[in-house]
Amino acid sequence: MRYVRILALHIQDVFQNRGRSFVYFLMGLLNPILQLVFWSGAIAEGGGNGALWTFREMASYYLLVTVVISFLVVHIEEDVAFLDIKEGLLAKYLLRPFSYFISKFMEELPWRMTHGFFAVVVFVAFMMWGRISFPLVGEPTRIALAVVITVGGLFISFILKMLFGLLALWTTDFWGIWGVEEVVFWLLAGIIMPLSYYPSALAAVAYALPFSYIVYFPVIAVQGSLADIEMIRVIGSQLIWILALSMLYRIVWKKGIEKFTAVGQ
Protein backbone atom coordinates (compact mmCIF):
# COMPACT_ATOMS: atom_id res chain seq x y z
CA MET A 1 0.00 0.00 0.00
CA ARG A 2 2.85 2.39 0.87
CA TYR A 3 4.26 1.95 -2.63
CA VAL A 4 0.86 2.83 -4.10
CA ARG A 5 0.96 6.07 -2.09
CA ILE A 6 4.45 6.78 -3.46
CA LEU A 7 3.10 6.11 -6.95
CA ALA A 8 0.18 8.50 -6.34
CA LEU A 9 2.59 11.24 -5.24
CA HIS A 10 4.70 10.77 -8.35
CA ILE A 11 1.60 10.88 -10.56
CA GLN A 12 0.87 14.30 -9.04
CA ASP A 13 4.45 15.33 -9.76
CA VAL A 14 4.18 14.28 -13.41
CA PHE A 15 0.92 16.17 -13.86
CA GLN A 16 2.54 19.22 -12.32
CA ASN A 17 5.31 18.87 -14.93
CA ARG A 18 3.04 18.00 -17.86
CA GLY A 19 4.79 20.46 -20.20
CA ARG A 20 8.11 18.83 -19.39
CA SER A 21 6.53 15.43 -19.93
CA PHE A 22 5.24 16.49 -23.35
CA VAL A 23 8.71 17.68 -24.39
CA TYR A 24 10.15 14.28 -23.40
CA PHE A 25 7.43 12.60 -25.45
CA LEU A 26 8.26 14.74 -28.50
CA MET A 27 11.86 13.57 -28.25
CA GLY A 28 10.77 9.96 -28.68
CA LEU A 29 8.45 10.89 -31.53
CA LEU A 30 10.89 12.74 -33.75
CA ASN A 31 13.28 10.04 -34.95
CA PRO A 32 10.70 7.42 -35.94
CA ILE A 33 8.84 10.17 -37.82
CA LEU A 34 12.04 11.18 -39.65
CA GLN A 35 12.60 7.58 -40.69
CA LEU A 36 8.98 7.31 -41.78
CA VAL A 37 9.42 10.38 -44.00
CA PHE A 38 12.67 8.96 -45.40
CA TRP A 39 11.03 5.64 -46.27
CA SER A 40 7.88 7.19 -47.68
CA GLY A 41 10.07 9.00 -50.23
CA ALA A 42 12.03 5.86 -51.01
CA ILE A 43 8.82 3.91 -51.61
CA ALA A 44 7.28 6.70 -53.70
CA GLU A 45 10.42 6.94 -55.85
CA GLY A 46 10.32 3.19 -56.38
CA GLY A 47 6.77 3.42 -57.71
CA GLY A 48 5.31 2.00 -54.51
CA ASN A 49 7.08 -1.33 -54.66
CA GLY A 50 10.78 -0.68 -55.07
CA ALA A 51 11.64 -0.75 -51.40
CA LEU A 52 11.49 -3.38 -48.70
CA TRP A 53 7.95 -2.80 -47.51
CA THR A 54 4.70 -0.99 -48.23
CA PHE A 55 3.78 2.43 -46.85
CA ARG A 56 1.05 0.85 -44.70
CA GLU A 57 3.44 -1.63 -43.07
CA MET A 58 6.04 1.07 -42.59
CA ALA A 59 3.67 3.64 -41.07
CA SER A 60 2.24 0.99 -38.78
CA TYR A 61 5.72 -0.07 -37.64
CA TYR A 62 7.11 3.40 -36.93
CA LEU A 63 3.97 4.68 -35.22
CA LEU A 64 3.89 1.60 -33.01
CA VAL A 65 7.60 2.12 -32.31
CA THR A 66 6.69 5.61 -31.11
CA VAL A 67 3.99 4.20 -28.82
CA VAL A 68 6.28 1.45 -27.52
CA ILE A 69 9.20 3.84 -26.95
CA SER A 70 6.88 6.13 -25.01
CA PHE A 71 5.47 3.33 -22.86
CA LEU A 72 8.46 1.08 -22.41
CA VAL A 73 11.77 2.86 -22.91
CA VAL A 74 12.74 3.95 -19.43
CA HIS A 75 15.19 6.81 -18.83
CA ILE A 76 15.79 6.18 -15.15
CA GLU A 77 19.54 5.65 -15.67
CA GLU A 78 20.06 9.41 -16.04
CA ASP A 79 18.39 10.09 -12.66
CA VAL A 80 20.27 7.25 -10.99
CA ALA A 81 23.67 8.26 -12.38
CA PHE A 82 23.53 12.05 -12.42
CA LEU A 83 21.24 12.93 -9.51
CA ASP A 84 21.35 10.00 -7.11
CA ILE A 85 24.97 8.96 -7.47
CA LYS A 86 26.91 11.93 -8.84
CA GLU A 87 25.11 14.54 -6.75
CA GLY A 88 24.68 12.25 -3.76
CA LEU A 89 20.86 12.11 -3.57
CA LEU A 90 21.07 8.34 -3.15
CA ALA A 91 21.76 8.98 0.55
CA LYS A 92 18.15 10.05 1.15
CA TYR A 93 16.86 6.84 -0.47
CA LEU A 94 19.16 4.72 1.66
CA LEU A 95 17.77 6.31 4.81
CA ARG A 96 14.18 5.53 3.86
CA PRO A 97 12.52 2.23 4.81
CA PHE A 98 11.69 1.49 1.17
CA SER A 99 13.44 -0.48 -1.51
CA TYR A 100 15.45 1.84 -3.78
CA PHE A 101 14.58 -0.31 -6.77
CA ILE A 102 10.81 -0.16 -6.19
CA SER A 103 10.90 3.53 -5.28
CA LYS A 104 12.58 4.32 -8.59
CA PHE A 105 10.06 2.14 -10.42
CA MET A 106 7.22 4.10 -8.82
CA GLU A 107 8.94 7.33 -9.87
CA GLU A 108 9.30 6.19 -13.46
CA LEU A 109 5.89 4.55 -13.98
CA PRO A 110 3.81 7.79 -14.11
CA TRP A 111 6.18 9.21 -16.76
CA ARG A 112 5.73 6.08 -18.87
CA MET A 113 1.95 6.26 -18.49
CA THR A 114 1.81 9.93 -19.50
CA HIS A 115 4.14 9.52 -22.49
CA GLY A 116 2.25 6.42 -23.55
CA PHE A 117 -1.01 8.34 -23.41
CA PHE A 118 0.42 11.10 -25.63
CA ALA A 119 1.71 8.47 -28.07
CA VAL A 120 -1.65 6.68 -28.29
CA VAL A 121 -3.33 10.04 -29.03
CA VAL A 122 -0.83 10.67 -31.85
CA PHE A 123 -1.30 7.12 -33.16
CA VAL A 124 -5.10 7.43 -33.25
CA ALA A 125 -4.89 10.95 -34.74
CA PHE A 126 -2.61 9.67 -37.51
CA MET A 127 -4.96 6.77 -38.26
CA MET A 128 -7.94 9.11 -38.50
CA TRP A 129 -6.10 11.89 -40.36
CA GLY A 130 -4.39 9.54 -42.79
CA ARG A 131 -7.47 7.26 -43.09
CA ILE A 132 -5.16 4.28 -42.83
CA SER A 133 -6.09 1.01 -41.16
CA PHE A 134 -3.14 -0.66 -39.47
CA PRO A 135 -2.74 -4.38 -38.82
CA LEU A 136 -3.23 -4.92 -35.07
CA VAL A 137 -3.51 -8.10 -33.02
CA GLY A 138 -7.19 -9.10 -32.78
CA GLU A 139 -8.04 -12.33 -30.94
CA PRO A 140 -8.42 -12.13 -27.13
CA THR A 141 -5.76 -14.79 -26.39
CA ARG A 142 -3.26 -13.13 -28.68
CA ILE A 143 -4.10 -9.71 -27.21
CA ALA A 144 -3.37 -11.14 -23.74
CA LEU A 145 -0.04 -12.55 -24.95
CA ALA A 146 0.86 -9.21 -26.58
CA VAL A 147 0.09 -7.45 -23.28
CA VAL A 148 2.36 -9.90 -21.41
CA ILE A 149 5.16 -9.24 -23.94
CA THR A 150 4.66 -5.49 -23.51
CA VAL A 151 4.80 -5.70 -19.72
CA GLY A 152 7.85 -7.97 -19.99
CA GLY A 153 9.48 -5.31 -22.19
CA LEU A 154 8.86 -2.68 -19.51
CA PHE A 155 10.49 -4.81 -16.81
CA ILE A 156 13.55 -5.60 -18.95
CA SER A 157 13.87 -1.94 -19.88
CA PHE A 158 13.64 -0.82 -16.25
CA ILE A 159 16.11 -3.33 -14.80
CA LEU A 160 18.57 -2.80 -17.65
CA LYS A 161 18.50 0.99 -17.32
CA MET A 162 18.85 0.77 -13.52
CA LEU A 163 21.93 -1.39 -14.08
CA PHE A 164 23.41 1.14 -16.51
CA GLY A 165 22.73 3.93 -14.02
CA LEU A 166 24.47 2.07 -11.19
CA LEU A 167 27.65 1.90 -13.28
CA ALA A 168 28.14 5.54 -12.24
CA LEU A 169 29.20 4.17 -8.84
CA TRP A 170 32.45 3.08 -10.51
CA THR A 171 32.93 5.96 -12.95
CA THR A 172 33.25 9.65 -12.12
CA ASP A 173 31.24 10.68 -15.13
CA PHE A 174 28.34 8.88 -16.81
CA TRP A 175 28.18 10.74 -20.15
CA GLY A 176 30.45 8.29 -21.92
CA ILE A 177 28.56 5.18 -20.85
CA TRP A 178 25.25 6.91 -21.53
CA GLY A 179 26.30 7.78 -25.09
CA VAL A 180 27.45 4.25 -25.90
CA GLU A 181 24.31 2.77 -24.35
CA GLU A 182 22.05 5.10 -26.39
CA VAL A 183 23.74 4.16 -29.66
CA VAL A 184 23.74 0.41 -28.97
CA PHE A 185 20.09 0.59 -27.92
CA TRP A 186 19.16 2.50 -31.07
CA LEU A 187 20.87 0.04 -33.35
CA LEU A 188 19.80 -3.20 -31.71
CA ALA A 189 16.29 -2.47 -30.39
CA GLY A 190 14.68 -2.21 -33.83
CA ILE A 191 14.02 1.53 -33.77
CA ILE A 192 15.76 2.25 -37.08
CA MET A 193 13.82 -0.45 -38.96
CA PRO A 194 12.45 -3.94 -38.28
CA LEU A 195 15.21 -6.36 -37.32
CA SER A 196 13.99 -8.79 -39.98
CA TYR A 197 15.32 -6.35 -42.60
CA TYR A 198 18.78 -6.12 -40.99
CA PRO A 199 21.74 -8.01 -42.46
CA SER A 200 21.53 -11.53 -40.99
CA ALA A 201 24.65 -11.31 -38.76
CA LEU A 202 23.54 -8.02 -37.17
CA ALA A 203 19.98 -9.35 -36.79
CA ALA A 204 21.31 -12.46 -34.99
CA VAL A 205 23.21 -10.24 -32.53
CA ALA A 206 20.10 -8.09 -31.99
CA TYR A 207 17.87 -11.12 -31.37
CA ALA A 208 20.34 -12.47 -28.82
CA LEU A 209 20.47 -9.28 -26.73
CA PRO A 210 17.74 -7.88 -24.45
CA PHE A 211 17.20 -4.62 -26.40
CA SER A 212 15.01 -6.26 -29.04
CA TYR A 213 12.69 -7.56 -26.29
CA ILE A 214 12.01 -3.96 -25.24
CA VAL A 215 11.02 -2.48 -28.62
CA TYR A 216 11.02 -4.86 -31.59
CA PHE A 217 9.14 -7.85 -30.18
CA PRO A 218 6.44 -5.81 -28.40
CA VAL A 219 5.86 -3.87 -31.65
CA ILE A 220 5.47 -6.93 -33.87
CA ALA A 221 3.40 -8.67 -31.17
CA VAL A 222 0.96 -5.73 -31.13
CA GLN A 223 0.97 -5.74 -34.94
CA GLY A 224 -0.08 -9.38 -34.82
CA SER A 225 2.95 -10.46 -36.85
CA LEU A 226 4.00 -13.16 -34.37
CA ALA A 227 2.50 -16.66 -34.38
CA ASP A 228 1.17 -17.99 -31.04
CA ILE A 229 4.14 -20.26 -30.52
CA GLU A 230 6.56 -17.42 -31.28
CA MET A 231 4.79 -15.20 -28.75
CA ILE A 232 5.24 -17.86 -26.08
CA ARG A 233 8.90 -18.22 -27.05
CA VAL A 234 9.37 -14.45 -26.73
CA ILE A 235 7.72 -14.47 -23.29
CA GLY A 236 10.04 -17.30 -22.24
CA SER A 237 13.10 -15.36 -23.44
CA GLN A 238 11.86 -12.24 -21.66
CA LEU A 239 11.50 -14.18 -18.41
CA ILE A 240 15.05 -15.48 -18.74
CA TRP A 241 16.33 -11.94 -19.33
CA ILE A 242 14.33 -10.56 -16.38
CA LEU A 243 15.76 -13.23 -14.07
CA ALA A 244 19.32 -12.82 -15.34
CA LEU A 245 19.23 -9.02 -15.15
CA SER A 246 17.61 -9.10 -11.67
CA MET A 247 20.39 -11.33 -10.38
CA LEU A 248 23.00 -9.10 -11.95
CA TYR A 249 21.29 -6.05 -10.44
CA ARG A 250 21.50 -7.55 -6.95
CA ILE A 251 25.20 -8.23 -7.37
CA VAL A 252 25.95 -4.78 -8.83
CA TRP A 253 23.90 -3.04 -6.12
CA LYS A 254 25.62 -4.97 -3.33
CA LYS A 255 29.11 -4.31 -4.67
CA GLY A 256 28.40 -0.77 -5.85
CA ILE A 257 26.79 0.55 -2.69
CA GLU A 258 30.04 -0.11 -0.82
CA LYS A 259 31.65 2.50 -3.07
CA PHE A 260 29.02 5.19 -2.49
CA THR A 261 30.40 8.13 -0.52
CA ALA A 262 27.09 10.00 0.04
CA VAL A 263 28.44 13.44 -0.86
CA GLY A 264 28.55 12.81 -4.57
CA GLN A 265 31.06 10.75 -6.46
Added chain:
Amino acid sequence: MKKYFSVYRRLCIANWNVLMAYRADVFMQIVSSLAFSVNHVFIILLLTVKVPSVYGWSRGELLLLAGVYNMFIGIYHAFISRNLNHIADEIYFGRLDYVLLKPIDSQLSTTIWKINYASLIRFVFGAGLSFYLLHDMSVSLTVSSVVLFFLFILLGMFLLYSFWLPFISLIIFNPRLSNIIMLLYQLTNVSRYPKEMYARLPVYMVAVLLPLTLIITMPTKVLVQKFSYSLASELVIVCLVMGLFARFTWKFALRHYTSASS
Protein backbone atom coordinates in the same frame (compact mmCIF):
# COMPACT_ATOMS: atom_id res chain seq x y z
CA MET B 1 37.56 43.13 -28.89
CA LYS B 2 41.01 42.47 -27.42
CA LYS B 3 39.36 41.84 -24.05
CA TYR B 4 37.14 39.13 -25.59
CA PHE B 5 40.08 37.37 -27.23
CA SER B 6 41.94 37.42 -23.94
CA VAL B 7 38.93 35.99 -22.08
CA TYR B 8 38.48 33.30 -24.69
CA ARG B 9 42.15 32.30 -24.56
CA ARG B 10 41.92 31.88 -20.80
CA LEU B 11 38.70 29.88 -21.16
CA CYS B 12 40.38 27.57 -23.66
CA ILE B 13 43.20 26.90 -21.19
CA ALA B 14 40.79 26.44 -18.24
CA ASN B 15 38.64 23.98 -20.18
CA TRP B 16 41.71 22.05 -21.28
CA ASN B 17 42.83 21.77 -17.63
CA VAL B 18 39.39 20.47 -16.65
CA LEU B 19 39.64 17.89 -19.41
CA MET B 20 43.04 16.72 -18.25
CA ALA B 21 41.88 16.43 -14.65
CA TYR B 22 39.55 13.53 -15.47
CA ARG B 23 41.43 11.47 -18.04
CA ALA B 24 39.35 8.31 -17.67
CA ASP B 25 36.25 10.36 -18.44
CA VAL B 26 37.96 11.77 -21.51
CA PHE B 27 38.42 8.25 -22.80
CA MET B 28 34.74 7.45 -22.24
CA GLN B 29 33.69 10.74 -23.85
CA ILE B 30 35.78 9.95 -26.91
CA VAL B 31 34.27 6.45 -27.09
CA SER B 32 30.81 7.95 -26.73
CA SER B 33 31.44 10.59 -29.42
CA LEU B 34 32.75 7.92 -31.77
CA ALA B 35 29.71 5.76 -31.05
CA PHE B 36 27.39 8.63 -32.01
CA SER B 37 29.44 9.24 -35.15
CA VAL B 38 29.28 5.62 -36.24
CA ASN B 39 25.59 5.44 -35.33
CA HIS B 40 24.43 7.76 -38.09
CA VAL B 41 26.64 6.09 -40.68
CA PHE B 42 25.11 2.75 -39.63
CA ILE B 43 21.61 4.20 -39.94
CA ILE B 44 22.29 5.37 -43.50
CA LEU B 45 23.88 2.01 -44.38
CA LEU B 46 20.84 0.16 -43.03
CA LEU B 47 18.30 2.47 -44.63
CA THR B 48 19.99 2.14 -48.01
CA VAL B 49 20.52 -1.64 -47.97
CA LYS B 50 17.92 -2.13 -50.71
CA VAL B 51 17.47 1.45 -51.92
CA PRO B 52 20.38 2.66 -54.10
CA SER B 53 19.26 6.29 -54.23
CA VAL B 54 16.68 8.46 -52.50
CA TYR B 55 15.57 12.03 -53.26
CA GLY B 56 18.22 12.29 -55.97
CA TRP B 57 21.00 11.39 -53.51
CA SER B 58 23.03 8.24 -54.13
CA ARG B 59 24.09 5.98 -51.25
CA GLY B 60 27.62 7.46 -51.39
CA GLU B 61 26.27 11.01 -51.28
CA LEU B 62 24.03 10.17 -48.32
CA LEU B 63 27.05 8.75 -46.51
CA LEU B 64 28.96 11.91 -47.40
CA LEU B 65 26.09 13.86 -45.87
CA ALA B 66 26.59 11.77 -42.71
CA GLY B 67 30.33 12.53 -42.80
CA VAL B 68 29.76 16.27 -43.17
CA TYR B 69 27.14 16.12 -40.42
CA ASN B 70 29.72 14.55 -38.11
CA MET B 71 32.28 17.25 -38.96
CA PHE B 72 29.71 19.96 -38.36
CA ILE B 73 28.22 18.57 -35.17
CA GLY B 74 31.67 17.80 -33.77
CA ILE B 75 32.56 21.50 -33.88
CA TYR B 76 29.11 22.58 -32.70
CA HIS B 77 29.14 20.25 -29.70
CA ALA B 78 32.73 21.18 -28.88
CA PHE B 79 32.24 24.95 -28.80
CA ILE B 80 28.54 25.83 -28.61
CA SER B 81 25.94 23.26 -27.58
CA ARG B 82 27.33 22.48 -24.13
CA ASN B 83 27.10 26.19 -23.27
CA LEU B 84 23.45 26.33 -24.23
CA ASN B 85 22.86 23.12 -22.31
CA HIS B 86 24.56 24.71 -19.32
CA ILE B 87 22.54 27.90 -19.59
CA ALA B 88 19.30 25.88 -19.48
CA ASP B 89 20.46 24.45 -16.13
CA GLU B 90 21.50 27.89 -14.88
CA ILE B 91 18.02 29.26 -15.62
CA TYR B 92 16.28 26.22 -14.09
CA PHE B 93 18.30 26.44 -10.87
CA GLY B 94 18.13 30.26 -10.76
CA ARG B 95 21.88 30.79 -11.20
CA LEU B 96 21.75 32.96 -14.32
CA ASP B 97 22.61 36.00 -12.18
CA TYR B 98 26.26 34.92 -12.09
CA VAL B 99 26.37 35.02 -15.89
CA LEU B 100 24.61 38.36 -16.16
CA LEU B 101 26.90 40.04 -13.65
CA LYS B 102 30.03 39.33 -15.69
CA PRO B 103 31.42 42.45 -17.41
CA ILE B 104 31.01 41.05 -20.95
CA ASP B 105 28.06 40.71 -23.30
CA SER B 106 25.58 38.23 -21.76
CA GLN B 107 24.77 36.45 -25.02
CA LEU B 108 28.44 35.96 -25.80
CA SER B 109 29.34 34.78 -22.31
CA THR B 110 26.56 32.19 -22.40
CA THR B 111 27.96 30.92 -25.70
CA ILE B 112 31.68 30.62 -25.07
CA TRP B 113 32.15 29.50 -21.48
CA LYS B 114 32.48 25.74 -21.89
CA ILE B 115 34.49 23.83 -24.45
CA ASN B 116 34.12 20.09 -24.92
CA TYR B 117 37.33 19.13 -26.68
CA ALA B 118 36.39 15.43 -26.74
CA SER B 119 33.64 16.17 -29.28
CA LEU B 120 36.26 17.18 -31.82
CA ILE B 121 36.81 13.47 -32.40
CA ARG B 122 33.53 13.57 -34.34
CA PHE B 123 35.04 16.21 -36.60
CA VAL B 124 38.08 14.00 -37.18
CA PHE B 125 35.88 10.97 -37.89
CA GLY B 126 33.63 12.94 -40.22
CA ALA B 127 36.60 14.46 -42.07
CA GLY B 128 38.18 11.03 -42.55
CA LEU B 129 34.93 9.53 -43.82
CA SER B 130 34.29 12.47 -46.15
CA PHE B 131 37.79 12.31 -47.65
CA TYR B 132 37.44 8.57 -48.20
CA LEU B 133 34.03 8.96 -49.88
CA LEU B 134 35.14 11.87 -52.06
CA HIS B 135 38.13 9.82 -53.21
CA ASP B 136 35.83 6.83 -53.82
CA MET B 137 33.46 8.99 -55.88
CA SER B 138 36.45 10.45 -57.78
CA VAL B 139 35.50 13.98 -56.78
CA SER B 140 38.44 16.37 -56.84
CA LEU B 141 38.63 19.17 -54.29
CA THR B 142 39.76 22.66 -55.21
CA VAL B 143 40.92 25.40 -52.86
CA SER B 144 37.81 27.44 -53.61
CA SER B 145 35.47 24.51 -52.89
CA VAL B 146 37.22 23.84 -49.55
CA VAL B 147 37.02 27.55 -48.61
CA LEU B 148 33.37 27.66 -49.63
CA PHE B 149 32.70 24.43 -47.71
CA PHE B 150 34.08 25.84 -44.46
CA LEU B 151 32.29 29.13 -45.03
CA PHE B 152 28.98 27.25 -45.25
CA ILE B 153 29.91 25.19 -42.19
CA LEU B 154 30.39 28.45 -40.27
CA LEU B 155 27.13 29.86 -41.57
CA GLY B 156 25.39 26.62 -40.61
CA MET B 157 26.90 26.86 -37.14
CA PHE B 158 25.54 30.38 -36.76
CA LEU B 159 22.16 29.25 -38.08
CA LEU B 160 21.89 26.34 -35.68
CA TYR B 161 22.94 28.53 -32.76
CA SER B 162 20.33 31.10 -33.80
CA PHE B 163 17.74 28.33 -33.96
CA TRP B 164 18.56 27.05 -30.47
CA LEU B 165 18.81 30.40 -28.67
CA PRO B 166 15.13 31.45 -28.88
CA PHE B 167 14.13 28.10 -27.38
CA ILE B 168 16.66 28.59 -24.56
CA SER B 169 15.23 32.07 -24.03
CA LEU B 170 11.80 30.47 -23.57
CA ILE B 171 13.12 28.69 -20.47
CA ILE B 172 13.40 32.08 -18.75
CA PHE B 173 9.61 32.34 -18.99
CA ASN B 174 9.05 28.71 -17.99
CA PRO B 175 12.08 27.24 -16.19
CA ARG B 176 10.38 23.84 -15.91
CA LEU B 177 10.87 23.40 -19.64
CA SER B 178 14.64 23.13 -19.20
CA ASN B 179 14.49 19.71 -20.90
CA ILE B 180 13.71 21.54 -24.16
CA ILE B 181 17.47 21.44 -24.71
CA MET B 182 17.25 17.65 -25.10
CA LEU B 183 14.55 18.17 -27.71
CA LEU B 184 16.85 20.59 -29.54
CA TYR B 185 19.52 17.90 -29.74
CA GLN B 186 16.89 15.65 -31.36
CA LEU B 187 15.62 18.39 -33.67
CA THR B 188 19.15 18.87 -34.95
CA ASN B 189 18.82 15.36 -36.43
CA VAL B 190 16.54 16.95 -39.05
CA SER B 191 19.67 18.34 -40.70
CA ARG B 192 21.13 14.83 -41.14
CA TYR B 193 18.79 14.07 -44.02
CA PRO B 194 18.64 15.71 -47.48
CA LYS B 195 16.68 18.94 -47.75
CA GLU B 196 14.63 17.39 -50.58
CA MET B 197 13.17 14.85 -48.14
CA TYR B 198 11.07 17.50 -46.45
CA ALA B 199 9.68 18.89 -49.71
CA ARG B 200 7.14 16.05 -49.70
CA LEU B 201 5.64 17.21 -46.41
CA PRO B 202 3.04 19.98 -46.03
CA VAL B 203 4.77 23.33 -45.36
CA TYR B 204 2.77 23.94 -42.17
CA MET B 205 4.28 20.77 -40.69
CA VAL B 206 7.93 21.55 -41.40
CA ALA B 207 8.07 25.35 -41.74
CA VAL B 208 9.81 25.76 -38.38
CA LEU B 209 12.37 23.10 -39.23
CA LEU B 210 13.17 24.27 -42.77
CA PRO B 211 16.22 26.37 -41.73
CA LEU B 212 17.78 23.23 -40.25
CA THR B 213 17.50 21.40 -43.55
CA LEU B 214 19.94 23.88 -45.14
CA ILE B 215 22.71 23.44 -42.60
CA ILE B 216 24.36 20.22 -43.83
CA THR B 217 22.85 20.02 -47.30
CA MET B 218 24.63 23.21 -48.45
CA PRO B 219 28.26 22.31 -47.61
CA THR B 220 27.71 18.76 -48.88
CA LYS B 221 26.43 20.11 -52.20
CA VAL B 222 29.57 22.22 -52.44
CA LEU B 223 31.68 19.06 -52.10
CA VAL B 224 29.75 17.08 -54.72
CA GLN B 225 29.70 20.11 -57.03
CA LYS B 226 25.92 20.56 -56.95
CA PHE B 227 26.21 24.02 -55.42
CA SER B 228 23.83 26.74 -56.59
CA TYR B 229 23.89 30.48 -55.88
CA SER B 230 20.14 30.59 -55.24
CA LEU B 231 20.49 28.01 -52.44
CA ALA B 232 23.49 29.89 -51.03
CA SER B 233 21.60 33.19 -50.96
CA GLU B 234 18.70 31.37 -49.29
CA LEU B 235 21.08 30.23 -46.54
CA VAL B 236 22.57 33.71 -46.04
CA ILE B 237 19.12 35.33 -45.80
CA VAL B 238 17.87 32.68 -43.35
CA CYS B 239 21.03 33.19 -41.25
CA LEU B 240 20.50 36.94 -41.08
CA VAL B 241 16.83 36.68 -40.14
CA MET B 242 17.39 33.93 -37.58
CA GLY B 243 20.40 35.73 -36.06
CA LEU B 244 18.43 38.93 -35.55
CA PHE B 245 15.47 37.00 -34.19
CA ALA B 246 17.70 35.10 -31.74
CA ARG B 247 19.29 38.33 -30.48
CA PHE B 248 15.89 39.97 -30.07
CA THR B 249 14.35 37.01 -28.17
CA TRP B 250 17.39 36.72 -25.87
CA LYS B 251 17.27 40.43 -24.96
CA PHE B 252 13.49 40.33 -24.61
CA ALA B 253 13.60 37.26 -22.36
CA LEU B 254 16.37 38.73 -20.19
CA ARG B 255 14.18 41.76 -19.46
CA HIS B 256 11.71 39.30 -17.90
CA TYR B 257 14.26 37.33 -15.90
CA THR B 258 13.46 37.64 -12.23
CA SER B 259 16.41 35.74 -10.74
CA ALA B 260 16.10 32.65 -8.54
CA SER B 261 12.44 33.21 -7.79
CA SER B 262 11.38 33.24 -11.45
